[in-house]
Amino acid sequence: MPKPSNQALLSVRNLRIEFPNRRGILVAVDDISFDIAPGEILGVVGESGAGKSLTGAAIIGLLEPPGRIARGEIILEGERIDHLPYEELRKIRGRRIGAIFQDPLTSLNPLYSVGRQLIETIQTHLPLNEREARVRALELLEEVGIPGAEERIDHYPHQFSGGMRQRVVIALALCAEPRLIIADEPTTALDVSIQAQIISLLKGLCHEHGTAVMLVTHDMGVIAEAADRVAVMYSGRIAEIGPVQEVVRTAKHPYTHGLMGSIPHIGHHVDQLTQIEGSMPRLQEIPTGCPFNPRCIQVMDRCLVERPDLQGVDQSEVACHLFDEAGLAAGAGE
Amino acid sequence: MIAFLVRRLLQAIAVMAVVALCAFFMFQFVGDPVNQMVAEDATDEDREYLREQLGLNDPIPVQFGKFALNAAQGNFGVSYQHKRAVSTLILERMPATLELAVTAAILAALLGVPMGVYTGLRRDGFASKVIMTLSLIGISLPTFLIGILLIYLFAVILGWLPSFGRGEVVQVGAWESNFLSASGLKSIILPAITLALFQMTFIMRLIRSEMLEVLRTDFIKFARARGLSNRAVNYGHALKNTLVPVITIIGLQLGSLIAFAIITETVFQWPGMGQLFLQAVQVVDIPIMSAYLILIAFFFVIINLIVDMLYYVVDPRLRVDQPTGGGHG
Numbered sequence: 171m172p173k174p175s176n177q178a179l180l181s182v183r184n185l186r187i188e189f190p191n192r193r194g195i196l197v198a199v200d201d202i203s204f205d206i207a208p209g210e211i212l213g214v215v216g217e218s219g220a221g222k223s224l225t226g227a228a229i230i231g232l233l234e235p236p237g238r239i240a241r242g243e244i245i246l247e248g249e250r251i252d253h254l255p256y257e258e259l260r261k262i263r264g265r266r267i268g269a270i271f272q273d274p275l276t277s278l279n280p281l282y283s284v285g286r287q288l289i290e291t292i293q294t295h296l297p298l299n300e301r302e303a304r305v306r307a308l309e310l311l312e313e314v315g316i317p318g319a320e321e322r323i324d325h326y327p328h329q330f331s332g333g334m335r336q337r338v339v340i341a342l343a344l345c346a347e348p349r350l351i352i353a354d355e356p357t358t359a360l361d362v363s364i365q366a367q368i369i370s371l372l373k374g375l376c377h378e379h380g381t382a383v384m385l386v387t388h389d390m391g392v393i394a395e396a397a398d399r400v401a402v403m404y405s406g407r408i409a410e411i412g413p414v415q416e417v418v419r420t421a422k423h424p425y426t427h428g429l430m431g432s433i434p435h436i437g438h439h440v441d442q443l444t445q446i447e448g449s450m451p452r453l454q455e456i457p458t459g460c461p462f463n464p465r466c467i468q469v470m471d472r473c474l475v476e477r478p479d480l481q482g483v484d485q486s487e488v489a490c491h492l493f494d495e496a497g498l499a500a501g502a503g504e
Numbered sequence: 505m506i507a508f509l510v511r512r513l514l515q516a517i518a519v520m521a522v523v524a525l526c527a528f529f530m531f532q533f534v535g536d537p538v539n540q541m542v543a544e545d546a547t548d549e550d551r552e553y554l555r556e557q558l559g560l561n562d563p564i565p566v567q568f569g570k571f572a573l574n575a576a577q578g579n580f581g582v583s584y585q586h587k588r589a590v591s592t593l594i595l596e597r598m599p600a601t602l603e604l605a606v607t608a609a610i611l612a613a614l615l616g617v618p619m620g621v622y623t624g625l626r627r628d629g630f631a632s633k634v635i636m637t638l639s640l641i642g643i644s645l646p647t648f649l650i651g652i653l654l655i656y657l658f659a660v661i662l663g664w665l666p667s668f669g670r671g672e673v674v675q676v677g678a679w680e681s682n683f684l685s686a687s688g689l690k691s692i693i694l695p696a697i698t699l700a701l702f703q704m705t706f707i708m709r710l711i712r713s714e715m716l717e718v719l720r721t722d723f724i725k726f727a728r729a730r731g732l733s734n735r736a737v738n739y740g741h742a743l744k745n746t747l748v749p750v751i752t753i754i755g756l757q758l759g760s761l762i763a764f765a766i767i768t769e770t771v772f773q774w775p776g777m778g779q780l781f782l783q784a785v786q787v788v789d790i791p792i793m794s795a796y797l798i799l800i801a802f803f804f805v806i807i808n809l810i811v812d813m814l815y816y817v818v819d820p821r822l823r824v825d826q827p828t829g830g831g832h833g
């Protein structure tokens with residue numbers, strides 16, 4: 171179990187997300203913990219349905235009912251934020267945690283010019299008047315690489331291409347210089363040729379501003395390209411988390427192994443991987459013990475009954491019984 | 505913009521031509537106007553003379569040409585029943601109907617829009633559920649029944665408001681208005697509510713469902729993720745995006761308010777065009793019937809044109825059509 175480090179920017183502790191329904195309770199995210207350091211890019215990968223988006227939504231306090239945080243803590247810069255009332259959390263959103271969503275074509279309000287949407291966001295968080303906010307909006311548009319910002323600022327979303335719109339969305343997320351950005355599949359909806367541009371833009375900007383990013387993606391190539399560390403999610407749990415080089419080169423968890431079967435490049439989706447037989451179980455059908463056990467080629471008896479916890483192996487942490495001996499050998503105790 | 509307007513105008517003219525054709529054929533097929541106009545014991549010569557006078561012996565296309573030309577100039581002939589120019593009769597009755605319809609439309613919008621927004625935002629609230637249940641009544645009760653219930657309650661039992669007529673009207677130029685006297689104002693309340701009730705519930709339910717739809721969109725989620733205040737998200741972003749369908753419906757509803765004022769006018773003996781039309785139907789007074797048909801179509805067409813232009817104001821996607829690259833809007 172990772173300990174909360176005091177220099178973490180964001181610390182997620184034992185987060186559990188549930189959907190109560192008539193038949194009972196669905197557990198979509200089950201006891202996950204991870205930290206993001208200031209300026210760090212944490213990649214989060216996993217098949218669709220693994221719980222990546224829900225984790226992101228929980229952090230910014232926008233889980234949609236009946237979804238709810240049933241247990242755990244979310245700590246931003248030492249302050250617990252998961253219990254804050256709506257209005258308090260609203261002030262954090264955009265100001266201290268920015269967000270970027272998957273589809274730039276639908277993220278912007280079609281009825282307002284991009285300038286208006288930028289100015290509105292800037293004025294929500296910073297004490298600037300209309301003119302100053304417009305100046306800042308222009309700077310932002312230039313920063314995200316929109317040519318002719320002076321003129322483009324008064325254009326409407328439909329007048330921009332998909333890639334350009336995602337740049338506008340990034341500008342909107344950066345408006346108030348948040349310390350953390352949750353980017354939920356920021357390139358999935360884009361043309362492959364543009365994906366690399368957007369990722370390097372995001373990476374560059376966050377590097378310059380010291381902004382940390384939780385970069386949710388399907389795409390191992392994006393992870394290899396941009397992330398410092400990577401968390402692999404499976405069935406609402408973290409299977410493995412560690413420095414990107416280590417996870418990519420020397421994957422420990424059998425699931426990660428399968429993911430890394432081929433050299434990742436941008437445009438390479440985990441859902442397309444066929445090395446691993448079967449598919450991720452639905453929420454109602456998650457097996458006891460290790461959730462990966464029906465698909466695992468190294469499955470052991472205890473995998474069927476005992477749930478593996480994250481344990482440190484090298485620089486990484488892995489939730490797999492294969493490493494229990496190593497854990498004991500390293501003196502972690504029982 | 506200009507091309508769009510021209511296209512719309514041409515469409516409007518085409519629609520009006522078709523309506524005029526229908527109105528014209530009413531003369532051809534519904535009874536013989538000559539029978540309506542001559543005395544019972546008129547001779548065949550009298551009838552033939554009248555036919556010639558009315559141009560009824562001309563070829564049909566010529567007759568239609570004359571009819572359309574006259575109609576375009578507001579000349580719809582003489583009422584069989586009243587023996588006066590139809591245009592004068594209608595103009596006398598128009599203010600009553602228009603004032604009633606516009607009052608009802610304003611009432612419906614002023615109450616319907618906020619209630620729709622409220623029930624859309626507080627979908628599970630107690631008040632929303634009460635409003636939604638009541639609105640079912642508004643939608644399902646027939647207009648005449650609502651009118652009679654209102655009359656019974658406010659005119660008969662409470663005696664607060666008059667049960668029929670326009671009360672005292674004040675002449676402003678050629679326009680007779682209800683709004684300038686106490687009794688006129690009192691008189692318009694019940695009929696306006698009666699006429700507005702259905703539209704109000706309709707608008708409310710429409711806005712509610714549009715709001716629910718828009719609140720689920722990505723750009724609303726993103727607006728929340730940007731930390732915008734609830735007010736900015738709900739009104740600035742969500743409500744504005746419901747406007748296009750809402751403008752359409754309110755526009756069309758105004759048209760039908762004018763058209764379907766007939767029932768309300770009958771219940772309240774409101775001396776408007778609808779009443780004139782009903783009386784005309786009873787005696788097959790075709791000039792009035794065809795003029796009314798054309799006029800209602802004309803209102804619809806005009807309202808549609810205005811609605812189309814409002815789209816332009818609300819939705820930039822229609823306003824500017826170059827997709828990417830520079831260029832001046």
Ligand SMILES: Nc1ncnc2c1ncn2[C@@H]1O[C@H](COP(=O)(O)OP(=O)(O)O)[C@@H](O)[C@H]1O
Nearest residue numbers: 189196198217218219220221222223224225453
């Ligand atoms: N409103 C909901 N009700 C029930 N289950 C939900 C709801 N929203 C999401 N889920 C479930 O939660 C799981 C995780 O979803 P999500 O975080 O969107 O996955 P990811 O982003 O990794 O693809 C999925 O199995 C999904 O079916």
Ligand code: SF4
Nearest residue numbers: 460463466473490491
């Ligand atoms: S715990 Fe067992 S089933 Fe799960 S990944 Fe490890 S070896 Fe496979």
Ligand SMILES: [Mg+2]
Nearest residue numbers: 222223224354
């Ligand atoms: Mg997702």
